Amino acid sequence: MALPLVVATRPFPPKVWKQIAIHAHVVCWESDGPATREWLLDHIPEAEGLYCLLTDHIDQEVLRFGKRLRVVSTMSVGYDHIDMPTCTSRNIPVGHTPGILTETTADLAFGLLMASARRIVEGADYVRQGHWADWKPDLLLGQDIYGATLGIVGLGRIGQAMARRAQGFNMKVLAVRSPRQNREASESSGVAGIHDESLDSSSVTFVDLLTALRESDFVSLHVPLTSDTQHLIGASEFHKMKSSSILINTSRGAVVDPTALYHALEQRTIGGVALDVTDPEPLPASHPLLTLPNCLVIPHLGSASIATRSLMSDMAVENVLAGLRGERLPYCVNPEVYQ
Numbered sequence: 001m002a003l004p005l006v007v008a009t010r011p012f013p014p015k016v017w018k019q020i021a022i023h024a025h026v027v028c029w030e031s032d033g034p035a036t037r038e039w040l041l042d043h044i045p046e047a048e049g050l051y052c053l054l055t056d057h058i059d060q061e062v063l064r065f066g067k068r069l070r071v072v073s074t075m076s077v078g079y080d081h082i083d084m085p086t087c088t089s090r091n092i093p094v095g096h097t098p099g100i101l102t103e104t105t106a107d108l109a110f111g112l113l114m115a116s117a118r119r120i121v122e123g124a125d126y127v128r129q130g131h132w133a134d135w136k137p138d139l140l141l142g143q144d145i146y147g148a149t150l151g152i153v154g155l156g157r158i159g160q161a162m163a164r165r166a167q168g169f170n171m172k173v174l175a176v177r178s179p180r181q182n183r184e185a186s187e188s189s190g191v192a193g194i195h196d197e198s199l200d201s202s203s204v205t206f207v208d209l210l211t212a213l214r215e216s217d218f219v220s221l222h223v224p225l226t227s228d229t230q231h232l233i234g235a236s237e238f239h240k241m242k243s244s245s246i247l248i249n250t251s252r253g254a255v256v257d258p259t260a261l262y263h264a265l266e267q268r269t270i271g272g273v274a275l276d277v278t279d280p281e282p283l284p285a286s287h288p289l290l291t292l293p294n295c296l297v298i299p300h301l302g303s304a305s306i307a308t309r310s311l312m313s314d315m316a317v318e319n320v321l322a323g324l325r326g327e328r329l330p331y332c333v334n335p336e337v338y339q
């Protein structure tokens, strides 16, 4: 019997090739950079499985061409690049990689907070550029982190892991539920929704977005990108923040309105920003944001540790193989397809 075809927009890591090859015939995009749309549309019609990344737009057109698809598996926890309603209406289960990247991403978010508060990257550049001639009492002064107030927008897995880190710095944590968590909380008579047992829930105060923006020294975004959260932070939100406040974004670039962000930084409406994710992404080197000294940008490295990326690809492979076997995906975004 012919093996089912899996289209992969990146080569699988060598360690999983053998396992995949037993169960499927694989066509994968071999060149550097994201798979082109043309390539994807060319190959998807015969595919029963799709293994993709967050840089692939799995929209209606791709899904329409992919008539034989039985499983879509993304090597990411986020799935805003996949047209979920279409997948669900066609009973195509979608797999992702939740949980495994929580701590790694929270490490990076807290690292960005520290780097921007204490101007670490500026300091390193200063030394490399040969400016370090003496010790100056007012050189590259930053902000204290210990004891400051951190607003966490979206208290899901990564938001809670961020709150746990903040506890170690004696920070006051103001948490804002994501719009989805708000709906869940109102349906379950206001339960806080803290699932992380090592987080001392009494150290977290739930507030609305406005309060968090007004009172926080740092605001860190941890909401998924949905129609509710697109441009959640725009001009009017920046005007509510403290002029010294630093925004950290490790969620999705489009949660922040990029034009409003540029103006807020340029006019010093806020103190600074540290971004792991941008809109557009990748951010071109010529982008105006990169001319601003109070803007720190890194290239979507939230889950980029050797161990975590390896576990993510394992989970994504487990999902694709389960889908090909007709079994329930172990990490499924739309379990309703099984009802």
Ligand code: DGY
Pocket: 054, 075, 076, 077, 078, 079, 101, 251, 302, 303, 304
């Ligand atoms: C994800 O998985 O969605 C992150 O953004 C990248 O690891």
